[in-house]
Amino acid sequence: MNSRTITIRDVAEQAGVSQSTVSRVLNCADTQIPISQETRQRVQRVAMELGYRPHPGARSLSGSGTGLIGIITREINDPFFAELIDVISNMAKEEGYDLVLGNAKREPENALALRDRMLDPRHCDGLLLCGDLRESAEDHTFLDSMGRDHRLVSVSRGSQHLVGSTPSVDIDNRKGALLALDYLAQLGHQRIACMNVGRVGDLWERLEAYREFMQEGFGGVPENYVQPTKNSYDGGYKATKRLLSLPTPPTALFAMDDTMAIGALGAAVDMGWAVPADLSIVGFDDMEVAAYVRPALTTVRQPTEELGRKALELLLTMIEGEVPCDPCPRLVLEPELIIRDSCGPPLDRQTSA
Amino acid sequence: MNSRTITIRDVAEQAGVSQSTVSRVLNCADTQIPISQETRQRVQRVAMELGYRPHPGARSLSGSGTGLIGIITREINDPFFAELIDVISNMAKEEGYDLVLGNAKREPENALALRDRMLDPRHCDGLLLCGDLRESAEDHTFLDSMGRDHRLVSVSRGSQHLVGSTPSVDIDNRKGALLALDYLAQLGHQRIACMNVGRVGDLWERLEAYREFMQEGFGGVPENYVQPTKNSYDGGYKATKRLLSLPTPPTALFAMDDTMAIGALGAAVDMGWAVPADLSIVGFDDMEVAAYVRPALTTVRQPTEELGRKALELLLTMIEGEVPCDPCPRLVLEPELIIRDSCGPPLDRQTSA
């Protein structure tokens, strides 16, 4: 290993050309100025041999981007987002970008501060905003306030609520929720409960679909069937305990996401309710562990891989192609119901069956 | 918002001083050159008002660090590492650093490539290597080959096996394993099985402790009681199915980590084995979900928070203080047994009890 880092100068010298030629060759610049194939190859060979790497700072200083993409996540430590980051990080590497992590820790202010820094073109070439954080309408507008001219893509934030200036990639949360709810209804459930974690775009869309479904199918939501809680294992656990203590407890639970569903599973067992005999539970996300808990979780799968790929693809188009993207791109991907073992007919149907 | 980004020039102009003064004030340079309190405050005020942020590229170009810390992880999409990243990212932000993600995807070559890039001082100020990847002795030596002069800290890689040149923060895996195994033995288990995921430092240490324990306590490991597999839900599931199909199946399982333990739980149920009545299972990590599966998982808790904090702390000392760190720091933290519901006495003891 050389002790000194190799600069473009060294490559130029070795290859017997000027720095500018090296730069032009290595950047494959679509410049008017032609360079012979022979020179090209020689430069590339020398650069390779010397193990030359351009200085990232110098590149960004002279306006060639940072090679960095920021990714602000509602909660890194949430298996769904961990999977999403995983997908995106792999693809980013393939495309020659590194990921800079921003952890919003569920706080809109954190996300805001992170966004301000990362959206600075000198910091990152682009920014992915994963998972909604809105606690109030204002916060959301604010977070949404910098649109397409800023190389920002929203992922899984609940596209329906976005004001319109940010390109986004989402799944159809409404449809996903309906997939789950229809399935429960088909099994014979009417007393279906749900969670409410606040005005968090993606989860909120599911809740709205639930409300609509209950209204249309059963004339409304039974009292206390929408339990306010946090979206976490613990949140699901506690909310379910409350639900099952209701005078008229539900026979089924649409848990909004898999962490809550798994928490719910635990709560049901602890209270002596058998799943799915006494209580059916549907999750959302289909995170890996969902298939390994027992009973295995019936859940709505998000196409995580596709979600990540499309989001990064879109962002890269914006960064590299500088596409004006008008109308503002809004991708909505399809969720899928994965039927496993956590749902069955309600008790009354079981006896009659 | 100003359309043009604010440079140090603008601040200098506004404050009526020269660029160098601004730079000196803002960096709190411990220079010999004195600057009056009044000027200091004026400059700071102006910088604040103008919302000045130094250009990261320019800073790194003139040798002042990048403000970036690389974090290469065996597998982002592994709840334990996700938790670790979470901790570290929070602390890094407090310290004014951003995290650049490197996803090794379990491949040593990936980690190597990432390391080469990130260890370049022009890329990152320091590097955290989380989780061991060694598949062979050579790979490991290689990954370890750049030591303390390179602002690199190993985290959870199995300190015992590190050759000695890399500062590290680990837990005492041997002790953790013994905590679990002693507990199982105390309950009356003798037929204790285990997983083998290859020469992956941290997990390998646990396996070695297991082997030693079985040798000393019961004169050796019963045939096929160490199941080669992957460390994942699926790996645990499959290995357990194999274990329970053995002519003389185990009465207890030390699953090496929680993902495998949860996979094991699923396999046991699927094969009609009750946990803990027919099979006791101990995990390792105490990731969040461990407390919510049923039966709740008895497991060895890693002090994840402390692990992350100490690692970053150590790295920052190396970066900022340029400490020669001799002897090479090697922190070993204490694990803790968390007793929940997945263990009980073996069948024969149950009847006699």
Place this chain on the structure above:
DNA sequence: TATGATAGTGCAATGGCTTGCAGTAAAGCA
């Protein structure tokens, strides 16, 4: 009043890369 010390300031070089434009060599043409 000159001299030296002290407090405070700013010029200008530096770092590595990109890129507009000026430059040169070679080939083509009259």
Place this chain on the structure above:
DNA sequence: TGCTTTACTGCAAGCCATTGCACTATCATA
């Protein structure tokens, strides 16, 4: 042979912050 055209190559000016060193006031002392 002398001219234009074509096919390339390289100079040098940025980009922005850092920092060694030289500089100017100001004041106290001899």
